[in-house]
Amino acid sequence: MTWQSTPAVLVLFVAGLAALSWAVYGFASRRPHGDAHVTVLSLLCLAVAGWAFGYGVQLSATDFRTQLAVYKLLHVAAAFVAPLWFLFGVAYEGRSGLPSRRRVALLCVVPVVLLLALPTNPGSLVLTAASQQSVGGLVTLVTDSGPLYQLFLAYSYVLLLVGCGLVGRHALRSAPHVRGQATLVLAAALVPFAVSVLDTFDVPPVGTLPINLTPVSLSLSVVVFGLAVFRNRLFDPTPVARTTxxxxxxxxxxxxxxxxxxxxxxxxxxxxxxxxxxxxxxxxxxxxxxxxxxxxxxxxxxxxxxxxxxxxxxxxxxxxxxxxxxxxxxxxxxxxxxxVTEREAHRRLLERRNDRLDTFTTTISHDLRNPLSVISGYVALTRDTGNLDHLDTVDRTVTRIADFLDDLLTLARQGRTIGDPVRVSLAALVDETVAAAETELTVEATTDRDLLADPDRLRQVFENLLHNAADHGGATTVRVGDLPDGFFVEDDGTGISAEKRETVFDYGYTTSAGGSGFGLVIVREIVEAHGWEIAVTEGSTGGARFEVTGVDSMTPIAASLSTEPPRTEPSQASAEESGVDD
Incomplete structure (x- = not known):
């Protein structure tokens, strides 16, 4: 047997070795579980390598029988290139790995039928004619395709087109760094596909050459697959099905x-x-x-x-x-x-509320236990001595408990949301409050402000502030005036020392032996429910001055006041300190 030499054979063998290298690398790189696209691409490279080696041997031979035998044999690899490319497109796009074994078997029916018919060529279904031609000293095999081979070609082109479409769609819908990877793979498939179409339909210049450039171009395409491997990490653990x-x-x-x-x-x-x-x-x-x-x-x-x-x-x-x-x-x-930002914020809020609720219940327990101890002691003393005068103390203590419970009930009612805010004249509301309170204080309302508020709740604010000024501040005059963004309530009493101003709104804080420590708490809750802020400072005459700000925004909030338990630990000041109500 004689052999012939042509540069195309060298190119085919080199490209075949490259394809075989990528196949070996792919099988070695894939993980035990998954990586279906890696497995299929490795098989595709293996099939391309077989096709390239087979066609290189066919071109090297000069004997007709040898060329025809090798032509039939190389189809063992070439016949499965299109199905493998289609399966790669399916796996690469991330459609739950690969189709079932039954579907893969159906996919291979046409190539298998072709391979079974090739050796004997019954009824010229595969090849209608086969001969040799010599062009420029190169002897090549020329074949005419039969109907079965034409069916195989059409079937292969459909699979190649669908596979290219899957890879192309993935390229368009992927992130930039994955898009580059998919584009390389798509280009590597489109070039040999175009060459095959030109060769099949004898379109010059490719279709008129003495050799079939399809296996050559396909073999070179695996070099591009290699670039995808090293440059774009095709076999790395990058999620493929990521677009949705x-x-x-x-x-x-x-x-x-x-x-x-x-x-x-x-x-x-x-x-x-x-x-x-x-x-x-x-x-x-x-x-x-x-x-x-x-x-x-x-x-x-x-x-x-x-x-x-x-x-x-x-x-x-x-x-x-x-x-x-x-x-x-x-x-x-x-x-x-x-x-989990919102969840953590809610958890911390619940912790704060639970802490403040514990503080609140401790305060209530303490403020009820003391008068109950007084009652118990005087009842025992009355029983021992028979002196009924001791019951007067018991009666006063019971009255104190009743007042305490009234304040507690009032505070609990603040847990209701504020009513629909309406436009309220601040001066008129102060006059109404003074008239209803029957106080001996002189109240001066030097304000012309109208504001949006719940009038009933705001009236409670002024009632408690007037009560605080009279009973705990020793005041005789209270003045209500405007601020740039709110109003103030100022008395001429003894005032509140600077070190006490941060705690006067805490639950249980009182400077009176009989005080409950709820009055200013109620004031704070109502003010904050309207979306305003309240602070205490020193008045112009040294008394207490309460400033309510944020009123100009006119955005009262209908928030449940019961959701805000005590803010800080209760403080009990001595009875000698003044300026804080019960």
Whole structure:
């Protein structure tokens, strides 16, 4: 047997070796579980290698029988290139791995029938004619396709087109770094597909050449597959099916390879973690908050992040780490960041409320236990001595408890939401309050302000402030006036010392032996329910001055006051201190 030499044979053998190398690399790189697209692409490279080697041998031979035999044999690999490319497109797009074995078998029916008919060519179904031609000293095999081979070609073109469509759609819908990977793979498939169409329909210049460039171009395409492997990490643990769930999920996802590199992040992770644009490819421990080790094996269960954009908005994130594969042998991990900011804020609010509720109940228990002890003692004393005068003390103590319970009931009623706010004349409301209170105080209302408020609740504010001025401040005159964004209530009493002003609105704070410590608490709750703020300072004559601000905004809030338990620990001042009501 004689052989002939042509540069095309050398190109085919080199390209075949390259395809075989990618196939071996792909099989060695795939994980035990998953990576269906890697397995199929490796098989595709193996089929291309077989086709290239077979066609190289066919071109090297000069004997007709040898060329025809090798032509039939190379179809063992070439016949499955189109089905494998289609399966790669399906797996690469991420459609639940591969179709079932039955569907894969049906996909291979046409290639298998062709292979079964090739050796004997019954009824010239595969080839209608086969001969040799010599062009420029190169002896090549020329064949005319029969109906079965024409069916095989049409079937192969359909599979190639559908596979290219799947990869192209994935390229268009993917993130930029994955889009480049998919574009390379798509280009690598379109070039040999176009060459095959031109050769089949004898379109010059490709179709008029003495050799079939399809296996040559297809073999060179696997070089592009190799670029996708090394440059765009086709075989790395980057999620492939990411366009629907991965891109739109609210939780942040960071994929970390075994060597500690970040290989993928979703938009939510970029926003929550304030990640840089070039985070992919960098070490996770240097750019991803909460990652202590390179592969993400050690992460904080919970962390607080604050973006560096100056917004100042802080997020509390819960971090969950999962291995990339079930048995953890492949290394790498997926980090899931869940924003629990609202949940944490609610938890802290509940803790504060529970603490303040404990303080409140402690105060109530203390304020009831003392008078009950007095009653118990005087009842025992009356029983022992028979002196009924002791019952006067008991009666006064019972009255004190009744007053205490009235104040407590009033405070509890503040838990109702405020009524619909209406426009209220501040001066008129003060006059009504003074008339109903029958107080001996001189009240001067030098205000012409109208405001939006619940008049019944606001009336309680003035009632308690007047009661505080008369009974605990020793005042004779109270003045109500305007502030730029609110109003003030000022008396000429003894005032409130600077060190006591921070605690006068606390539950249980009182300077009177018989006080309940609820009066100013009620004032604060009503004021804050309207969306305003209240503070105490020194008046112009040294008395107490209560300033209510934020009124100009006119945005009262219908918030439940019962949701705000005590703010701080109760304080009991001595009976000698003045300026705070019961």
């Amino acid at each position: 769930v991965f891109e739109t999920m609210r939780e942040g996802v960071v994929v970390v390879a075994a060597d500690g590199r970040v290989v993928d992040v979703n938009p939510a992770a970029r926003t929550l973690l304030d990640l840089p644009d070039d985070v992919v490819g960098r070490q996770a421990s240097s750019v991803v908050p909460g990652v202590e080790s390179g592969d993400g094996a050690s992460v904080d269960a919970e962390l607080v992040v604050c973006p560096e954009d100056g917004s100042g908005e802080r997020h509390t994130l819960q971090v969950t780490r999962s291995p990339l594969d079930p048995d953890g042998t492949a290394g790498g991990s997926v980090l899931l960041y869940h924003d």
